[in-house]
Amino acid sequence: MRNKQIHWPLLCLITFLLLTCPITLFAKASVSTSGLLVEYLSNPIGVDNPNPMLSWKLKSLDKNRYGQKQTAYRILVASEESLLHRHIGDYWDTGWINSGQSQQHIYQGKPLQSDRSYYWKVKVKDENGNEADWSPSNHWHMGLLQQSDWKAEWIGSETLFDPAQEDCNIVDPWFRKSFQLSKKPQQAFLHVASVGFHDLFVNGKKVSTDVMATAVTDHTKRARYVSYDIGPYLQKGVNVIGIWLGTGWSIHGPYVGKHRPNTPIVIAQLACYAHRHPGAFDQPFFRLSTDSSWKYKHSPNKLLGTWDTHKMGGELWDANEEDPDWNTSKYKDTDWKKAVQYNPKLKLSWQQVEGNSVLDEIRPISISMINDSSYLIDMGVNFAGWTSLNLEGKPGQRANIYFSEREGEKMTFGIRSGYIFDKTGKGTFTNRFNYSSGRWITIEGLTKKPDLNDIKGWLVRTNYTDHASFSCSDSLHNWIYNTVKWTYENLSLGGFIVDCPQRERLGYGGDAHATCETGMLNYGTAAFYRKWMEDWRDVAGTESIVGDMYDASFARKAVMGGRALHKGILPHTAPTYMGGGGPAWGGIVVSLPWYYYQQYNDVRILKENYDLIKNWMEFLDSHTKDGLLQRFGGKWDFLGDWLWPNATEEGMNNDSPQNLCFNNLYRIYNLKTAIEIARVIGQDQQVELWEQQVKQYTEAINEAYFDTKTVKYADGAMGNTTMALLADVVPQDYKENIWEQLEREIIVQRKGHIHVGITGGAMLFKLLRDHNRNDLIYSMTSKDTYPSWGYMKANNATTIWEMWEKDLPGHSLLHSSFLYPGAWYMDGVAGIKVHKPGYEEFVIEPPAATSTHLTWVKAHFESPYGTIRSNWKRTAGQLAMEIEVPVNTNAILKLKTADQIVIPVDGKHIQLIREDKKERIYQLASGSYNF
Structure with missing residues (x-):
């Protein structure tokens, strides 16, 4: 064999290149x-x-x-x-x-x-x-993409709801079906839609930890299905599927219709596959669907109340009807009845939002004796959710359970449950298909005082993720932030935000102005709000129902109250139809999609709701005369602001110039938002038309309501001043004067307090947030005297109230009214603001040293791209910051020139964009910074 010579010059060249040239072939990504x-x-x-x-x-x-x-x-x-x-x-x-x-x-x-x-x-x-x-x-x-994919039938019991009864006459039914499998399936999915709530069991085991499925929806139009992977629960041989129905929303008055029975019903469809990954042409070896061959029986559970305002009630559990084996194969169902088959005209669609979960265990802080058989339990916090109560009483007797928001009152808003003891005289009451709301629990009919360990409570809500945290140097502001978040969570069971969880449970559009940005800036609510916007599309074309909600003639008629309805008319709540409101209530169908687009950069929300928005604007135009929106509808259909301080004394539902001015200004704000939406999705012709309308309506409102001598809109109320600035209708020569007027009213006339309500307050905070007037917001949120959030804290509130007043009877102490500070703490105090939709580029702008008395803030927000962190601290006038910019994003850092802070500009990752006498603006690439 001949020896090979080494080519030394070539080897040296290769070695040199390897040592000096960057190697990217096997380089690790960062x-x-x-x-x-x-x-x-x-x-x-x-x-x-x-x-x-x-x-x-x-x-x-x-x-x-x-x-x-x-x-x-x-x-x-x-x-x-x-x-x-x-x-x-x-x-x-x-x-x-x-x-x-x-x-x-x-x-x-x-x-x-x-x-x-x-x-x-x-x-x-x-x-x-x-x-x-x-x-x-x-x-x-x-899921099932076509309606024709559904081969199952709707089934229910024969019992229909009787609204004349004080308590619901329907006992929540059990349904079961036994079947044989020749082998254990490798994959098996069961799709279940229900009108009313449901729990699913397979071979005696509950499938999923979700509760009170499905999400609330408009049952005049659709039912939502939940899909379950039940393969792990099935076995070769005999199997049993059990479905437990809860009455719930199935008897909601506005959903009554001739095409659907007024009782809980269910439809379910199963496909079992032999392979773990069935191919495109693989067929299931076993199918099962609901039909009249299924059997049903009454369960131990029954709805108390009638699912109406002040009558949401609770649940009655009869322990004598318990049967733990009802959903197992060993159980004999020979005495069960055949299911009744129904044919409702409902579209079946995916739930598309997280299910409800049992979260945040709550333990009582005290139990005191009222008399020998009655006891009062203090849970320590106002909450909406479930309770578990270990009780002892006389066999066959009933213990009554009452819930109250107010100390000293046995029951508020008719929230109550009951437990009937079996022969043992011992048992546990636990919720199944309804929830309570309150802080204090009174139990009557016991033979033994419960121990603290016998009582538990839980928050129940849609299981979206928590996306933010905030803390600062001021305990009051920490209390407001945490209490706002706690209140929001207690309002969000079922895939929409209710006004209150105890009295009405309605999805008010006006209240949503106070909650939606707080929700989006603190939680992962993208699926949640997309689902709620589908609810608004469902209810479009029908006006709100105020009055007897069991009058079936109201539901989804083309003519109501003797008037032919415009296709763009909206009820004031969705998907619930009931309740009063005004232009700002329907106007949420414009505002919410736009806020959503800013948060998530999802243009689908704009396209999906464009016709809804356009029809709403045309509806308002149909009630316009000489460029001014006129009052429309009945007594409760043209509200402006709602629940401002002393509003009940001044009168909220009126035709005053103040109210008409507010609604006209809101209409222009709504229209300008619609223009931005149309511009994004390329509806240029509509943009041009709406811009002409804005000009016309602006001229009309300034002529009708703007007094150039007093420089006021209508009576100069805080709400109207706010809306004039937010709608940007103020003539240029008067803008500075109007701003001064707003400042003067807050700081001087109101001594730093707020003087607006739900819609006016949400719009005020939106205006001040957009203009970085943290000083004015800080003034209003730092007060502890009436009216203020601090006043609520001083009066031992654990949730945010419906009204600024505490002692007015009939109003809720857990409500959506004043949750708008929750957004300000993130984008104002922490200074994290969206710049490009979806946070691909965002702003971090700590408040000026003179705008708050806070000395430090720690906050994070989980954006679609990752964690944004903004921590700042001021010591002896010097500002220090810790900032986290997620991968794949840029941050715009805005600082006041007066801030003493060193920013090491390197021209690459930290760039100085602009500097003037007032501020310095930098661009930060992704990474973690300490300045």
């Missing part, structure tokens, strides 16, 4: 992918959008690096997880796409099929073009 979501949910089951939206976040693998971002991505979607492991996307392989987009990817692969699972993952390239590792595989399961 980021990883995480937080994969489909339709804003993690691994959802039941998706009925044929083109679902996919999103992900990036995480830094090196906390000391700056400017990290995505420069390209590749998405794989496969029909089997094993294909994904081999990096094969048989349904969608985008290939490498040069883009920094990590949000809002609309699926564009092969057509998706009903009742099939799909698996996906994503890989990205970082700022240097280095490939990151593949994300972990995620999945979603499609």
Whole structure:
């Protein structure tokens, strides 16, 4: 064998190149992918959008690096997880796409099929073009895409609701079906829709930890289904599916119709597959659907009350009817009745929002004796949710359980439950299909005093994630922030925000102005609000129902109150129809989509609701004369602001110039927001038309309501001054005067207090937040005398009240009215503000040193791109900051020139954009900063 000579010059050249040239072939990326979501949910089951939206976040693998971002991505979607492991996307392989987009990817692969699972993952390239590792595989399961995919029948009991009864006459029914399987399925999905609530059991075990399914919806039009993976619960041989129905919203008056029985009903459909990953042409080896062959029996549970205002009641549990084996295969159901088959005209659609969960355990702080058989329990906090009570009483006798928001009152708003003892005289009351609201519990009919350990409570709400935290140097502001958040959570059971959880449980549009930005800036509510906007589309074309809600002639008629209805008319609540309101109540269908778009950069919310918005504007135009909106509807249909201080004495429902002025100004604000929406989605012709209307309406309102001598709109009330500035109708020469007037009213006339209500207050805070008037908001939120949030704290409130007054009878102490500070703490005090929709670029702007007396703030917000952190501290006039900018984003840092803080500009990751006498503006690349 001949020896090979080494080519030393060539070897030296190669060595030199390896040592001096950057090596990118095997370089490690600086980021990883995480937080994969489909339709804003993690691994959802039941998706009925044929083109679902996919999103992900990036995480830094090196906390000391700056400017990290995505420069390209590749998405794989496969029909089997094993294909994904081999990096094969048989349904969608985008290939490498040069883009920094990590949000809002609309699926564009092969057509998706009903009742099939799909698996996906994503890989990205970082700022240097280095490939990151593949994300972990995620999945979603499609629901039933076509109505024709549903082969099941609706079933229920024969008992129909009798509204004449003080308590509901329907006993919540059990349904069951026994069936044989030749083998254990590798995959099995059951889709369940119910009018009323439901729990699902398979072979004696409850499926899912969710409670009170499904989300609340308009049952004159649709029912929502929840999909369950029940494969792990099934076995070869005999199996039993049990469904427990709860009456709930099935008897809500506005949902009454000839096409649907006034009783809880359910439809369910099961498909079992032999393979874990059935292919496109695989057929299930077993199917099961609800029909009249299912059997039913009364359960131990029954609704108390009639699910009406002041009559939401609670639940009555009869322990003598308990049967723990009712949903098992060993149970004999020979004496059960055959299910009644019904044929309601309802569209079936996916729930599309997180289910309700039992959260935040609450323990009582005291139990005191009232008499030998009655006891008073103080839970320590006002809350809406469930309770578990271990009780002892006389066999066969009933213990009555009353809930109250007010100390010294046995019951408020008719919230009550009951427990009938069996022969043992011992038992546990636990909620199933209703919830209570209050702080104090009175129990009558006991033979033994409960122990503290016998009592538990829980918050029950839609299980969205908490996306923010805030704390500061002032205990009052910490109390306001935490109490606002606690109140918001107690209002959000069922996929919409109620005004109050005890008296009405209605989804008021006017109140939503006070809650929606607080919700979006503190929680992961993207799926939540998208669902609620679908509810608003469902109720469109019908006016609000005020009065006897069991008059079936009201529900979804084209003519009401003798008037032909405009297609754009809206009730004041959704999906609940009932209650009073005004233009700001229906106007939420414009404001909420726009706020949502700013938060999530999801243009679908604008497109899906554009016709709703356009029809609403046309409805208002139909009540316009000489450029001014005229009063329309009945007594409760043209409210302006609501529940300002002393409002009940002054009279809120009136035709005063103040009220007419407010609603006209709100209409212009609504219209200008609609213009921005139309502009984003390319409706240029409509933009031009609406801009002409804005000009016309602005001229009309200034002529009718603006007094140039006093420089006031109407009576110069805080609400009207606010709306004039927010709607931007003030002539340029008078703007400074109007601003001075607003400042003077807050600081001088009201001595730093607020003097607006629900809608006026939400609009006031929106205006002041937009203009960085943290000084004025701080003044109003720092007071502890009437009217203020501090006044509530001083009066031992644990939730935010409905009215500024405490002692007026009949109003709620847990309400949506005044939750708007929750948004200000994030974008005003922490200074985290959206700049580009979806937070691809955002602003961090701490308040000026003179605008608050706070010395430090710590806050974070989980944006669609990741965690934004804004911590600031002032010591002896010097500002220090800790800032976190998520990967794939930029921050605009705005500082007052007077702030003594050193920003080390490097021209790359920290750039000085602008500097003048008032402020300095920097751009920060992604990374963690300490200044």
